Structures are given as structure tokens and as C-alpha cells.
Amino acid sequence: MLVAIRGGEQAIENAERLLIEQRRGDPAISELSVxxxxxxLSLAVDRTMNEGALYDRHAASLxxxxxxxxxxxxxxxxxxxxxxxxRAGYSEPLHTASMQIERRITPIVKEAPGGQYLGATYDYIHRLLDEKPTGPDKSPISTDNESDPIIAPHLADRLARDGIxxxxxxxxxxADIFDITRDPVMYPANREVRLQSLSRADEGFLTGLANSTLQGYGENFPLVTELRVGDVAVDFTIPELGFAVTIGRVTLSECEILNKKLDVQSDEPxxxxxxxxxxxxxxxRAMAMAVNDRxxxxxxxxxxxxxxxxxxxxxxxxxxxVEAAGLLQSLKLPHYVSFQAELKRLRDIQAKHLLRGENSQ
Amino acid sequence: MIPVNAGLQEQRSYNFGYLNEVTKRMLRRAILKAVSIPGFQVPIAGHEMPLPPGWGTGGMQITAALIGRSDVLKVIDQGADDSINATSIRRFFERVTDCRTTSSTREATIIQTRHRIPEERLSEGHIIVLQVPLPEPMRSLEPSETVTRRLHAFQDYGMLYVRLYEDMVRLGDAGGGTNHPVLVNGRYFAAPSPIPTFDNHKLDRSPALMLFGAGRHRRIYAIPPHTSVENLSFRDRPFVVRKVEGRCSVCGSTESYLDVISDDNGISGFVCSDTSFCATRRIGEPVGSRA
Structure with missing residues (x-):
């Protein structure tokens, strides 16, 4: 049965009002603040910032x-x-080697210069649902700014220097960087286009693809050289001043991987x-992105x-x-003209088939 | 430290037409290029619109780049002004411009449309903005963008003809139902967007400017006014226009594209897919515009 989905402004307004009610849920339960x-829910906020391609915790929470x-x-x-x-402009390249480390692991070497810091991680926590209150029941262990900031050089740089x-x-x-938000992405794409696209990609898709290659689709099984999480200064050259000043700090996660596939084109493998x-x-996300990048x-x-x-x-x-969800969900738009046009074609073809069958008897 | 509410302090209303002027200029440059090379897909950067990609954002970007204060906008979806997504897009432009909107084809200067071209004769003042889900007519035959770009450059359209031949041999029928490829100005094959083949002839030497926007795929292409548009076909097997035969139960039209209306007992009648055309015939004059 073909029924056109039609409805004016009233229908849209009603849908929006219903949505507002549904979003608020039971009014007896207090409302969440931003x-x-x-x-x-800071990890959900982080994912939103990544896929929303904007570092703004307040806007992402909202x-x-x-x-x-x-x-x-x-x-x-x-x-x-x-x-x-x-758009104010482009920052100076971020110097992640100067990151104030809150977590850093180097799985391929036992002792890396700069040390390893487990930081806050779910990695070794038993994932058991727990109804107990989540607040700290002991005195805080985080030291904030009391101790000296931890800085560590990139292990991969050392490996590159050593010819590994x-x-x-x-x-x-x-100024020389291709910007996917301003320039059309064309294929073949260079690495900066790829990295920019991966950095805002859907995390589930990246993880699934990374998994595909760990499972053997393409020989891209990697080793993680280093994973670090911490704060990095953002420097911006203000034209009126003529030199770079630090305009803020951002929390970043960075991952470097090694692949046993050798670069056979270079003089030295x-x-x-x-x-x-x-x-x-x-x-x-940083790990999945690194595997995809390689x-x-x-x-x-x-x-x-x-x-x-x-x-x-x-x-x-x-x-x-955002794009994938948009296209998939556009199938909810009315398609009765398209369906009818294709249906007419099907009927024409069916009629010809019938005719052919009769002729051959 | 960046304040936690950075970016939210600037409580300005949106720019006229939503997009900022720099972005509009980049889009207009792409549109000019598209008009200069009829049928050629001009790449654009992606600009998020408040509707999801796949819901007409390519068309919306073109409309946003072109609309000026003296324009009158009409938005249709599957031919209908009151289709819910058309209403939503029209409401959006009412919100971000102070332009008048209308449901009358004659009154409009910009007509953004999905899957249909209006029945009424278009004129030189008209700009038709078509929403395009997939701009590449060879995509279903060749997935690689690099390859299809090269094929366009060499005007190597063999695979389109092979597909046409195969359809003819296998199905005994060579015409598509919707989105049947067209040769623009004798040079580039283009996807006319999923309009029914019934609408294809309206592209040929139309006095209106036809602009095609593919938001997700980031392409704009154009059929300038009075440009020749031929349907993909063999000379000895002419292109067949398909249409449901019937009579509109509202205005009595037999020549317009008709939607089938079904009830629980099956087909119960037909009604014009173009609601403005139908209303004009019924009342004998264009339906009233909205302020």
C-alpha cells in the first residue's frame, strides 16, 4: 500500500514537542545538568568531540x-x-613530545626513556557491574599539579634514529596543509587528507576495520610502540604580534604503531x-586510527x-x-515516485517475459 | 585555559542563508565552473547543514549559496510541496533568510526539488536545484572514483552502453525506471538524480538553469539553460518514457506524472505527483504564496 508521507508544519512541531517530552523523561526524576x-560521562563527551570534530567540552556535553x-x-x-x-586560523603544529603525561605505555620495550605510567585505565579493572556508589571512598590519590610534570620523548623517534x-x-x-573542511577530498588522497578523515571517523567503523586486518584481511598486524594520554599546549601565531603564544591546553590521546612489513622501496629496509x-x-580510537593509517x-x-x-x-x-547515518536514514524519506517508476519498469519487463513465453510455445 | 563554554558566548544569529560568506563564495565559484562545463562534476568541500547528509544537503548548499533577498523559494519532495522533508527544508530557509517562499512554480525563482521536475513549463528566470544522492552515473559499474574520473576525461562511456545492451538482452528492456543517465551538451554523461524517466525530456534545452548538488559526495554539476540533453540509448532502440496510465482523481489530468493511491482493496485511483500543478489546474490559477 502506497501512502504518501505528507504533513505540514504542525506535524513537525508536534514531533518536536513529543521528542522534548521523551528526552526529559519522567519529570519526577531530576534533570541532568550539562x-x-x-x-x-566524560568519555562519551570525548567521543562526541572527536566525531563532531570540535574540541569544546561544554558544547559536546550539551x-x-x-x-x-x-x-x-x-x-x-x-x-x-x-x-x-x-575561523581564526591554524595553530602551530602540536608538540606532543612535550605532552604533560598522565598515562604512557610502551608495550614493545620494557624500559623506555621517560618511563611508563599506567594512569587511569579500565584495562586491568574487572568489568563487573557494581551498584555501589561511584564516588571516591578514600582520600584522593591523584596528585594534580603538586609533582613535577612528566615529559617523555617519543619512543618511535628513537627507533627511527636507530634505523629501526x-x-x-x-x-x-x-598554511601548506590540505584542509578537508575547505578543500574537496579527491582520490588518490594524500596522507594528511587520510589522517584528517580518520580523526573524525566513526569509532565503531575504525575499530571494525582495524579488527579486520588483525584477523588477516591484509597483512597489517601491528605492534604498539607507544600510547600516551595527557595535556598538550596549543600555540597560535597572532599576526599582530608576529610570534606564537600558547592559547590553551588540550587533552589528547596519541598512538604510534610499528608494522613488521618493511618499506622495501627505501634504501634501507x-x-x-x-x-x-x-x-x-x-x-x-587513537589505536584504531593508527592501524587504519598504516x-x-x-x-x-x-x-x-x-x-x-x-x-x-x-x-x-x-x-x-554522520554521513553514513544520514544516508542510511534518508531511506525513511518518501520514495513513492521512485518506487512507482521502478515498479512500472518491473511490470513492463514481466509483460515482455510473458509474451516471450507465449511465443516460444 | 580555554573557557569551558568557549564558542557558546557568541550569541549571534546565523548569517543570511546560514552559511558564512566565505563558504558561499567557494560554492558560487564551483557553481560557475559547473555552468561553464555542462555535466562535469565539480568537487566541493563538505559543509555541514542542519539536516543529515543524504537528506538534501547538496541542494541546500546550492540554495544557500544562491538565495538573495529578492528570491522566492519553492521546495518540493517527490513533486509535493507539503511532503514532510520539503516542509522541513522550506522552514529552514524561512528561518535563516527573510525570503518569501511559495508553492507556486510560476512564482518561484529558486525551486529546490528531490526526485521530480515540475510539470509546469519552466522559464528563464527559474533555477532548479536538484538533490542528488549519487552524482556518478557509472558508480554502480565501477566503484573507483579515480577510474570513473579518468573515463569521463577520455569520454570513455563504453560501460554504460554495455550495461544498456545487457539489460536489453537479459530483461528485454533497456530503459531505466529512475535516474537514467543523460549526455549533457554532447560531452559528459551525468546522473539526472532519481527523477523518473518521464521527467528526463524536461532537461533538454530547458530555459531554466538546472543545478545538481550532491552533499555527501561533495559534487556540484549543472545543465545550463538551452543545453542539449540526450538520454542514454541506442539509435535503433529509442528511449522509452514510462508512465502510469490514468487520470488524476483531483484535477483530471492525464498528461502529468501520477502517483498511485491504494487502499486495502488495491489501486483505488491516481493523483498528480506535482501538487502545485494539480492545484493550479483545479483552481485555474497558481495557489497562494506564503509570506
Whole structure:
């Protein structure tokens, strides 16, 4: 039965009012504040900032509240907010080697210069649902600013100096960087386009793809060189001043991986590398991004492109969660003209088949 | 430290047409390029619109870049002004511009549409903005963007003809139902967006400017006024226009594209898919515009 979905402004307004009621839930239960979301659901806020491509904890918390906690919808809200913001310029390249470390692990070496810090992690916590209050029941153990900040050099840099890991070109200044929010993405895409696209991609999609290659789709099984989480200064050159000043600090998660696939094109074979960087405390995301980055470098390294994770158009054009959700959900729009046109074609073809059958008898 | 509420302090209302002027200029440049190279897909950067990608954001970006204070906007979805997504897009532009909107084809200067081209004769003042889900006519045959770009460059459209031949041999029928590829200005094959083949002839030498926006795929292309548009077909197997035969139960039209209305007992009648056309015929004059 074909029924056109039609309805005017009243229907849309009613839908919005219903949604507001549903979002609020039982009025007898006190309303969540944006601050509560920012403080107590901070990992959800981090994911929203990543996929919304905007470092703004308040806006991301608000987006989560407005989206009833739906990660895809919250990222979308943050993106549209971002699209309207004026652009001041590009920061200086972030110096993550100067990160104030709150967590750092180097799984491939027992003792890395700078040390390892477990920090706050779910890794070794038994995942048992616990109805007990979540507040601290002992005196706080976090030391905040009392002790000296921990700074550690990148292990991968050391490995590159030692002729083990691939050597990378130094960072470009902002003006030369391709910007996917201002320039059209074309294929083949260079690495900065890939990294920018991966950094705002849907985390589930990235994790799934990374898993595919760990399971054997493409030989991209990596080793994690280093994973670090902490605060990094953002420096911005103000034209009127002519020099860079620190305008803020951001919490970042960074992951470097090594791949046993060697760069056979270079004079000296070395382990190849992948890189992931994400906003807030989101190390799973940084790891997935690093695995994807390495797999997508295959074309540059002269490797055969055989698996989905190695195909940049496949990965980049499907990874954006906001876009993917949008297209999928557009199937809810009325399609009666399209359906009817295709139905007429089907009937025409069926009629011809029938005719053919009769003729051949 | 960045204040926790950074960015929310600027409580300005949105710019006219939502997008900022720099973005609009980039889009207008792409539109000019598209008009200069009919049928060629011009890449654009993606700009998030408040509707999800896939819901007409490509068309909305074009409309936002073009709309000016003297414009009158009409938005249709599957031919209907009161379709819920058309209403939503129209409401959006009412909110971010102070332009007048209308449901009358004649009165409008910009018509944003999904899956239909209006029945009424278009004129030189009209800009038709079509929402495009998939801009590449060869995508279902060749997934790689790099390859299809090269095929366009060499005007190598063999695979489209092979598909047409195969359809003819296998199904005995070569015409598509919707989104049947068209050759624009004798040079580029383009996807006309999922309009029914019934609408394809309206693209040929139309006095109106036709602009196509694919938001998710970040492409804009154009059919400038009075440009020749041919349907993909073989000379000895002419293109067939498909249409449900019937009579609109509201205005009595037999020549317009008709939606089938069904009830529990099956097909119960037909009604014009173009609601403005239907209303104009019924009342004998264009339906009233909205302020």
C-alpha cells in the first residue's frame, strides 16, 4: 500500500514537542545538568568531540544531552555548530613530545626513556557491574599539579634514529596543509587528507576495520610502540604580534604503531609506522586510527591494495559516521515516485517475459 | 585555559542563508565552473547543514549559496510541496533568510526539488536545484572514483552502453525506471538524480538553469539553460518514457506524472505527483504564496 508521507508544519512541531517530552523523561526524576555530563560521562563527551570534530567540552556535553546520549546524533549536532563558527586560523603544529603525561605505555620495550605510567585505565579493572556508589571512598590519590610534570620523548623517534622504524618528514606549517573542511577530498588522497578523515571517523567503523586486518584481511598486524594520554599546549601565531603564544591546553590521546612489513622501496629496509591522534581520553580510537593509517599507506609504499582497510576510497568515503547515518536514514524519506517508476519498469519487463513465453510455445 | 563554554558566548544569529560568506563564495565559484562545463562534476568541500547528509544537503548548499533577498523559494519532495522533508527544508530557509517562499512554480525563482521536475513549463528566470544522492552515473559499474574520473576525461562511456545492451538482452528492456543517465551538451554523461524517466525530456534545452548538488559526495554539476540533453540509448532502440496510465482523481489530468493511491482493496485511483500543478489546474490559477 502506497501512502504518501505528507504533513505540514504542525506535524513537525508536534514531533518536536513529543521528542522534548521523551528526552526529559519522567519529570519526577531530576534533570541532568550539562556540567554533570561533562564531568561524569566524560568519555562519551570525548567521543562526541572527536566525531563532531570540535574540541569544546561544554558544547559536546550539551550535544549529548540534547541527543539523549545518542553518539551519532550528538556528533552531528556538534558538526553543524562547528560549521557556523568563524575561523581564526591554524595553530602551530602540536608538540606532543612535550605532552604533560598522565598515562604512557610502551608495550614493545620494557624500559623506555621517560618511563611508563599506567594512569587511569579500565584495562586491568574487572568489568563487573557494581551498584555501589561511584564516588571516591578514600582520600584522593591523584596528585594534580603538586609533582613535577612528566615529559617523555617519543619512543618511535628513537627507533627511527636507530634505523629501526621508518623515518618521517617533519611537520608542515599550517598554511601548506590540505584542509578537508575547505578543500574537496579527491582520490588518490594524500596522507594528511587520510589522517584528517580518520580523526573524525566513526569509532565503531575504525575499530571494525582495524579488527579486520588483525584477523588477516591484509597483512597489517601491528605492534604498539607507544600510547600516551595527557595535556598538550596549543600555540597560535597572532599576526599582530608576529610570534606564537600558547592559547590553551588540550587533552589528547596519541598512538604510534610499528608494522613488521618493511618499506622495501627505501634504501634501507625498516619497520613501517602508523599514527593515531584523538581528542580527550580516547586511546582505543587513537589505536584504531593508527592501524587504519598504516594500512592506507600501502599505496605510497608500493604494496598491493587487496583488502577493504587498504582501499582508501572505501575507508574514507564510508568512515564518516554522520554521513553514513544520514544516508542510511534518508531511506525513511518518501520514495513513492521512485518506487512507482521502478515498479512500472518491473511490470513492463514481466509483460515482455510473458509474451516471450507465449511465443516460444 | 580555554573557557569551558568557549564558542557558546557568541550569541549571534546565523548569517543570511546560514552559511558564512566565505563558504558561499567557494560554492558560487564551483557553481560557475559547473555552468561553464555542462555535466562535469565539480568537487566541493563538505559543509555541514542542519539536516543529515543524504537528506538534501547538496541542494541546500546550492540554495544557500544562491538565495538573495529578492528570491522566492519553492521546495518540493517527490513533486509535493507539503511532503514532510520539503516542509522541513522550506522552514529552514524561512528561518535563516527573510525570503518569501511559495508553492507556486510560476512564482518561484529558486525551486529546490528531490526526485521530480515540475510539470509546469519552466522559464528563464527559474533555477532548479536538484538533490542528488549519487552524482556518478557509472558508480554502480565501477566503484573507483579515480577510474570513473579518468573515463569521463577520455569520454570513455563504453560501460554504460554495455550495461544498456545487457539489460536489453537479459530483461528485454533497456530503459531505466529512475535516474537514467543523460549526455549533457554532447560531452559528459551525468546522473539526472532519481527523477523518473518521464521527467528526463524536461532537461533538454530547458530555459531554466538546472543545478545538481550532491552533499555527501561533495559534487556540484549543472545543465545550463538551452543545453542539449540526450538520454542514454541506442539509435535503433529509442528511449522509452514510462508512465502510469490514468487520470488524476483531483484535477483530471492525464498528461502529468501520477502517483498511485491504494487502499486495502488495491489501486483505488491516481493523483498528480506535482501538487502545485494539480492545484493550479483545479483552481485555474497558481495557489497562494506564503509570506
Amino acid at each position: 556540567e554533570q555530563i561533562g564531568e561524569q 550535544a549529548l544531552k540534547q541527543a539523549q546520549g545518542d553518539a551519532a546524533e550528538a556528533a552531528f549536532l556538534l558538526r553543524t555548530f562547528r560549521a557556523t563558527l568563524p 622504524a621508518e623515518k618521517l618528514p617533519s611537520a608542515n606549517s599550517g 625498516r619497520f613501517t609506522r602508523g599514527y593515531g591522534l584523538s581528542l580527550g581520553r580516547s586511546e582505543r 594500512a592506507l599507506k600501502g599505496r605510497d609504499l608500493g604494496e598491493a591494495v587487496q583488502c577493504p582497510i587498504e582501499d582508501e576510497q572505501f575507508v574514507l568515503s564510508n568512515a564518516d559516521g
